[in-house]
Amino acid sequence: MSMSKYLALPILFCFHLATFQQVSAQKKSTKTTQVSYDKYIDDHTDAHLKEYLEFVAIPSVSSIPAHKADVERAAAWIVNKLKAIGMTTAQVMPTGGLPAVYSSWENAPGKPTVLVYAHYDVQPVNEAEWDNPPFIPVIKDGRIYGRGASDDKSGVLISIWAVEAMLQKDGKLPVNVKFLFEGEEEIGSPNFRSFLTNNKELLKTDFAVTADDAQHSDSVPEISLSSRGAALLEFTVKTANTDAHSGQFGGKTPNSVVVMSQIISSFYDKVGNVAVDGFYDKVLPISAEQKERIKQIPYDPAEDMKLLGTTAEVGDPAFSPLERVWFRPTLEVIGMQGGYTAPEGHSNIIPGHAMARITCRLVNNQDGKEIIDLIVKHINKNCPVGATVSYKFSPGYASAMFAPTDTKAFKYVSETVSAVYGRQPLIMGTGGTGGAMLSFKEVLGVYAYSLGFLQADEKWHASNEFFRVSSVRKGQQVYTYYLQHLAAEEAKLSKQKK
């Protein structure tokens, strides 16, 4: 989950009225065709939660090379599970980096194919900040705590279990199904596009959904249509080959932490906009329609700030908070370190080097490489005499993306969540990054609409990440409904054509 949600009152936002009128008209007919898998789902709750804990316990941290074997172990775990539920094929597939998992069931000739995307890799952890060890997951008060419990091992498991219920109960599926689980989402999907390109025929599909996404709450569904791109950069300021005694050299020796602080400060103007030359060149104005849409969403900053315990919202007052998060780019410092910083003790030194990592969230046609080049130019220009900067570049950058609502694919997802939740979905933008969605469109020619069950308060990427046990059941209900509904609707269309 690199997605980002607006967190506000659970209100209904009729973004595309025509679509929703359609939903209402079809509600009755679609409901009658539905088979319930609730009994199978409920009978297997204990077994599934056991699998949940087993899967989350595998520390598949993609950004730390020492965890490579764990990532591979997680991939193998999924393959075993897919074989056990009766998928025809299930295999670990090499990419230019960490492997993907692919699986298919194609015994419904003449029926459409649906591809389900999720990722099984997770973010690293700061173990000291966790109440329970992040890779010894626990279930407490209706929540599963552990790294990846929400983002995005929930997506992998729920989609598999829904298919398990259908295959075990019926011995078949109403459509052809392909699973594609990525192992490099949390490092910016550097090999994902080329993997899709190299396996275009194998992955060919009519519809796609991503289970790496969220619902607004237990009772309010949502669909995300836009995401920002992402570009990461690590850089190190060096002022000396070694740390220096702060008395012996203090007054004549440059301090790498001070230089780093000055460089970071130079990234911003007074209202918090990015002061890097050319940064906004490719950013389009927010359209009147977009502005109007956001204005209709009642937004409660207090509610939003409560979640993190912040005391103020910041940013250019020329834009509203949602405009800034959905449609404006950012440059955030995600980590910075220099000198002796262990929790206890202190070392009276002038640090010889300091490291920072930054992430830009990009919009419209901003290009990750171009933006990183501009930032490098800015840093070099602002690096004072006595300091040098070295860079560690990412293997890839993700672009921003916007999906339409006037597609069958959107309609089926929207109708499904409307039916299962009993209300129409919120139509959202996101501040995060959905590189996979963009690649699906550009390489496979399909939009991957959001069909995941994360919730925005579940501390994705942060300490004490969790997932709601109740979403496990709901998620399977949604997926079993979705596959039946899509099959039925497509069958109708097919009949009409004939």
Add this chain to the structure above:
Amino acid sequence: MSMSKYLALPILFCFHLATFQQVSAQKKSTKTTQVSYDKYIDDHTDAHLKEYLEFVAIPSVSSIPAHKADVERAAAWIVNKLKAIGMTTAQVMPTGGLPAVYSSWENAPGKPTVLVYAHYDVQPVNEAEWDNPPFIPVIKDGRIYGRGASDDKSGVLISIWAVEAMLQKDGKLPVNVKFLFEGEEEIGSPNFRSFLTNNKELLKTDFAVTADDAQHSDSVPEISLSSRGAALLEFTVKTANTDAHSGQFGGKTPNSVVVMSQIISSFYDKVGNVAVDGFYDKVLPISAEQKERIKQIPYDPAEDMKLLGTTAEVGDPAFSPLERVWFRPTLEVIGMQGGYTAPEGHSNIIPGHAMARITCRLVNNQDGKEIIDLIVKHINKNCPVGATVSYKFSPGYASAMFAPTDTKAFKYVSETVSAVYGRQPLIMGTGGTGGAMLSFKEVLGVYAYSLGFLQADEKWHASNEFFRVSSVRKGQQVYTYYLQHLAAEEAKLSKQKK
């Protein structure tokens, strides 16, 4: 060793000509009274180096509470050694914090008393940066590598071994000797002054030297007369209770690392002077005499920068580098951390909190507490909406200090190093802190002149700290000479009076 040295060509600087004329006049007579302990010293090299490794292996890190037992173990080690060499008393003495070690031999009635100061606590380590584990010391290429090998376990050991040589060879000392070894020097000696005050009678002495100091090189001695004060502050910028997803919240949520960087940047003006209101209020102009003295010292910035691998000297061009280091105050950031900063991996978060530690080196009558109060006021003023700052204050602050050259105490030290090294000492200022020197003067009424054998390139406080094996022999020669010389000179004066 919190001292700081100017590192330049080994030149002779005749700071106080009258003193040196005296030295020359007495050189002949003093030399004839000297007994050599070289044979004892050389016969015990192996045994002493074994003790060296044993003592440095004790991780007596005073700033980390978990090392309290190690600090106590180091104190006990010293007491055992002092008893073994024949000192009359040797004991661990409680202070308000970590213990001191006190020992005495007072069997020379009518003779003066000399107190030797050193400290046995050490700085913390960043173990990953060491070529050998810092607390498994090794001897390699004539150097002893290990944390504290130079600063200041060398001072403890050399002064003890010199007294050992005299006691073992002669069964007595030419003067009364007291040892005082501190266990809290590296945390700013918070309890040292009250310890001296509480034990004023016990510690009463005619002369004092500190073995927590340096010589210029193997062949050029030096005496340091001034030191800067020190004041430490740790502060944490908090913008949220938790880290936030950089996509989900980027554009509306304050970033603690950015705020911290802006606060750090605000500490300085364009030439690198401290921009905190009132910071320089109590700083006296550098006197014409001081300026003239420094001008006479040929200073090679290239040589100096080579030591650390810096590429430029920085600071206010209105002052020379030595003027800045010896007579101007500083504000250095000694450590700063925020967000996920493990060497590998990255976490796409907006850090909710960031920590920095700063140290000020103070001059003249600048008061540590006043300066820290000014800095806190500055930080609070510069802390933007959406952020709060919390502080962790030091238990104490050290003042700056200046010792005179027109004392017998200075003369004996100067004559000693002149005789043993065959040349007069450089008269230096220091940029570091010698809180003990100030307390000795103010509480015990004596100046503690420098008589230590560290050298400025020995990476005090930094990784791969080392001490020269050759200094072990030279140091003992100096101490045995000093005690004999002081005894002889004082005897002469005593005779003259009668």
